[in-house]
Amino acid sequence: MKGWLMFVEIHNYKNLGLNKSQVAKRLSIDYKTVCKYWDMTPSTFSKLQQDAQTRSKKIDGYQRQIIEWLKEFPDLSAAQVYDWLLEMHSTLNFSERTLRNYISQIRTVYKIPKHPPLRQYEEIPELPPEKQAQADFGQIWVKKLDGSRIKVYCFVLVLSYSRYKFVWWQDRPFNTQDLIRLHQKAFDYFGGMPSEIAYDQDRIIVVSENAGDIICTEDFQNYMCHMKFKMRLCRAYDPESKGKVEAAVKFVKYNFAKHRVFKDIESFNDECMLWLDRTGNGKVHDITKKVPKEVFALEKQHLLQIPSTLFDQKSTNSLTYSVRKNNTISYKQNRYQVPKGTYSPKKEVLLSLNDDMLNILDIDTGEVLATHKIHEGKGNLIQIHHPERVKGKNIQDLEQKALAHFEHSDEAIHFLHLIEETKPRYYGDQLHLINQVNKGQALEDKLAALKYCMERSLIGGSFYKESLEYILMKKEESASNSLPFKMPELNSKPNISYIKPETRKIEEYLFYPRKDSGKWVH
Incomplete structure (x- = not known):
């Protein structure tokens, strides 16, 4: 409330006998504003308004x-x-908020609307059947039976030609293995696969765009190489480049999922499959003006044949087992270990039996996770060699280099083995230190230092370094104490021409006072 109306209202309530606090509350204005105009006359207020209109502002300059x-x-x-303005004038005597209001007035007076730059688009001709599909993810909050909310995540794959859609939901974010599994589900749902799929730059698919030389995550790269479909990667922050699936994700979220009561993820997916047949793929598309289900009947004939899976899951020797939280598989009352990190909620693997051997394979990629000999007993834990203890190529090179310094002696092999057992995390650092101190040293000195360590149970690179330094120091002392001449033969005149008498300085014969045992002596 501003201007004359506010001034008149204040004085009307004043004449009715209300106090300042009551007036401020009635008009919903600040108490200080009421105090300012409480005793002001109409003529004074009029002059104040005129001065405000003609008064120059600090920002006018x-x-x-x-x-x-x-x-x-x-x-x-x-x-x-x-x-x-700050860059030009260093300091300003008005705030950014004042400038914002001032610019708003300038835009109105001088008719300078704030138009963002418009991006120009061009309609792309429809792609031929089987040429391309587009994939994307979505998420939405839905209500549960008890009234609480849960976030659910969907994967959508749309065939560009027919707009035929596949949708799958999870109650947790997707990872690379989920993505591979859902591609297989989608291809089975379509009865074939496209030759190219467009993706967004998602971290579970792509590590880096790398100026066109796309670097994918390892698992997904292996999957693409096996399935032999091409990847088309959309530009970062450019959702319009895959508009078909963007529209499909929005359609799925707000036509199917919104306001739907979530019972469990299995029921949610069952309901979504019915929705796809009824509405998602059974309703006339706004752009093509055709029913995706009907157009798909034509496109299906052009889809590529799905390559054989990485592992034949229908084999009679294959069994599906769940991975426990401690990364083990229970088979015939024994626990067989799988690599750490294999477990995830509802994670399953395939067990392949081959005579007395048990192979544990990834259900999606067919990768062999672990191989065990079938144990005859019960209640046993059959372990695998822990992946953290597997020597990498760099460690192997350092180890061979260290052994070469000792000419692969048995004592050196035993010494390095003890270091690996006692300091497994720092084995590489220990090897590097041993190789550094051994550079340029004689073999006999290195073997002597090694023997010195083994006799005293000094296991470690630092102990070896100090032992080698000690051996070299003793060797140098021994060399300096040895005689510089050899004994002359009997019945022969010794050659003493090289012997020179010692010459003292003259200062040693002078008497200087010195303090010895508390007394000054000469």
């Missing part, structure tokens, strides 16, 4: 510059204008 900027760059923000 920058008006010309601001108008030039706005005309040249209509989408310029007030924050950027404020920063440019």
Whole structure:
């Protein structure tokens, strides 16, 4: 409330006998504003209004510059204008908020609307059947039976030609293995596969765009190489480049999932499959004006044949087992270990039996996770060699280099084995230290230092380094104490021409006072 109306209302309530606090509350204005106009006369208020309209503002001195900027760059923000003014004048005697209001008035007076730059689009001709599909993810909050909410995640794959859709839901975020499994489900649902799939730059698919040399996650790269379909990667922050699946995700979220009561994820997916047949693929598409289900009948004939799976899951020797939280598989009352990190909720693997051997394979990729000999007893834990203890190529190279310094002696092999057992996490560092101190040293010195360590149970690179330094020091002392001449033969005149008498300095014969045992002596 501003202007004459506010002034009149304040004085009307004043004449009715209300106090200032009551007036401020009635008019919903600040108490200080009421105090300001409480005793003001109409003529004084009128003069105050006229002065406000004609009064110059601090910011008026920058008006010309601001108008030039706005005309040249209509989408310029007030924050950027404020920063440019600071850059030109170092300090300003008005706030950014004041400038924002001032620019708003300038845009109105000088008719400079703030139009963001428009992106121009071009309609792309429809792709031929089987040419391409587009994939994307979505998420939405839905209500549960008890009234609480849960976030569910969907994967959508749309065939570009027919707009025929496949949708699958999870109650947790997707990972790479989920994505591979859902591709297989989608291809089975379609009865074939396209030759190219367009993706967004998602971290479970792509590590880096790398200027066109796309680097995928290892598992997904292996899957693509096996299935032999091409990847088309959309530009970052460019959802319009895969508009078909973007529209499909929105359609799935707001036509199927929104306001639907969530019972469990299995029921949710069953209901979604019925919705796809009824509405998602059975309703006339707004763009093509055709029913996706009917067009798909034509496109299906052109889809590529699905390559054989990485592992034949229908084999009679194959069994499906769940992975426990401690990364083990229970088979015939024994626990067989799988690599750490294999477990995830509802994770399953395939057990392949071959005579007395048990192979544990990934159900999606067919990768052999572990191989065990079938144990005859019960209640036993059959372990695998822990992946953290497997020597990498770099460790192997360092180890061979260290052994070469000792000419692969048995004592050196035993010494390195003890270091690996006692310091497994730092085995590489220990090897590097041993190789560093051994550079340029004689073999006999290195073997002597090694023997010194083994006799005293000094296991470690640092102990070996100190032992080698000690051996070298003793060797140097021994060399310096040895005689510089050999004994002359009997009945022969010794050659003493090289012997020179010692010459003392003259200062040693002078008497200087010195303090010895508390007394001054000469």
